[in-house]
Amino acid sequence: MLRLLVLNGPNLNLLGTRQPEVYGATTLAEVDAMCKALEPELEAEITCIQSNHEGVLIDEIHACRGTRDGIVINAGAYTHTSLAIMDAIASVALPVVELHVSNIHAREEFRHKSYIGRVALGQICGFGTAGYPLALRALAGHLRSK
Numbered sequence: 001m002l003r004l005l006v007l008n009g010p011n012l013n014l015l016g017t018r019q020p021e022v023y024g025a026t027t028l029a030e031v032d033a034m035c036k037a038l039e040p041e042l043e044a045e046i047t048c049i050q051s052n053h054e055g056v057l058i059d060e061i062h063a064c065r066g067t068r069d070g071i072v073i074n075a076g077a078y079t080h081t082s083l084a085i086m087d088a089i090a091s092v093a094l095p096v097v098e099l100h101v102s103n104i105h106a107r108e109e110f111r112h113k114s115y116i117g118r119v120a121l122g123q124i125c126g127f128g129t130a131g132y133p134l135a136l137r138a139l140a141g142h143l144r145s146k
């Protein structure tokens with residue numbers, strides 16, 4: 001049984017109502033349900049956590065050491081700014097898939113840089129909230145191939 005964490009960062013609690021032309025109409029509760037629904041197929045226990053606070057996200061990443069096998073993270077705007085989240089991911093040495101609902105590379109220049117990308121297994125972006133199951137499948141596939 002794989003143990004996977006889906007970690008959502010700042011403002012993602014507003015999914016569904018926040019700039020729907022960019023992020024779509026699906027709510028975070030619906031995203032969490034979509035992720036949990038993959039548990040039987042992926043033979044995984046999937047936990048979904050969201051926080052608007054950088055330190056809480058870091059604590060959740062640290063807590064994965066020895067308790068989880070991998071992480072899907074949408075760090076929101078911290079993606080582009082947070083050396084501390086990058087260091088936390090490097091410190092726990094677990095496979096991490098970076099996820100963005102929007103295509104960050106097609107947006108403003110400041111969204112093109114990702115600190116998470118330096119320590120991630122890979123990145124999925126631009127597929128809307130359908131990216132979450134893609135990211136979980138990619139992570140589980142990677143873990144099972146090891």
Ligand SMILES: O=C1C[C@@](O)(C(=O)O)C[C@@H](O)[C@@H]1O
Binds near residue numbers: 076077079100103
């Ligand atoms: O909050 C977000 C959401 C985001 O991570 C996405 O999922 O597309 C993209 C970030 O640039 C932005 O700050």
